[in-house]
Amino acid sequence: MPVWLTAMTVVALATAMTCTLWITLDIVRGHRQRMWIMNLVWPITALYAGPLAVLAYYRIGRARSSRHLADTAPKPFAQDVALAATHCGSGCTLGDIVAESLLPWLPFTLFGSTVLTGWVLDFAFAFALGIAFQYFTIRPMADKSPTQALLAALKADTLSLIAWQAGMYGWMAIATFGIFDDPPGRGTPVFWFMMQIAMLIGFVTAWPVNAWLLRRGIKQPM
Secondary structure, three states, X not given: OOHHHHHHHHHHHHHHHHHHHHHHHHHHOOOOEOOOOHHHHHHHHHHHHOHHHHHHHHHHHHHHEHHHOOOOOOOOHHHHHHHHHHHHHHHHHHHHHHHHHHHHHOOOOEOOEHHHHHHHXXXXXXXXXXXXXXXXXHHHHOOOOHHHHHHHHHHHHHHXXXXXXXXXXXXXXXXXXXXXXXXXXXXXXXXHHHHHHHHHXXXXXXXXXXXXXXXXXXXXXX
């Protein structure tokens, strides 16, 4: 890898970690979100969006914190869509990080392909954690049994999760097979920088799906 690319990716990853810590500390110091799951969503979003996540947090997240309970004014639809997408994407992001970190320790590969194995594992973990994030949002808000809450979570987030992962896979395919002659290893900063870009693209591909889900009432605003 070119030295300049490695250096740039290290800076990008360090910036994202700093943004994650910044948001976490701000939440801990008093700006806890009305929905507790968003206390996790905002820092996780900063892992891939960095300064963009900080900007969104100060513009949207703080206004929806427990310090502003009296603020019941309707929010722009675009904000609801962005929150729905980041909520879904946080489960995906966390799942992808866990899956990619576990991949080197697996004693097998699917059809001899580490790329295919990684993508299958990514989807499994992203889907499980994404649905879990939605479940723990729905369950406290509605008088539903665990089974009903799980079915509601599946209904609300399955399409969104698929759209997010499709965007992520698309970019990683370009990076793996098109940009690099020798794809970066999972232990390198360049790989994780490519994953950051993949998550941003996942956010974009999940946006129209979340807008449709919200308009149809299948998914509720955060």
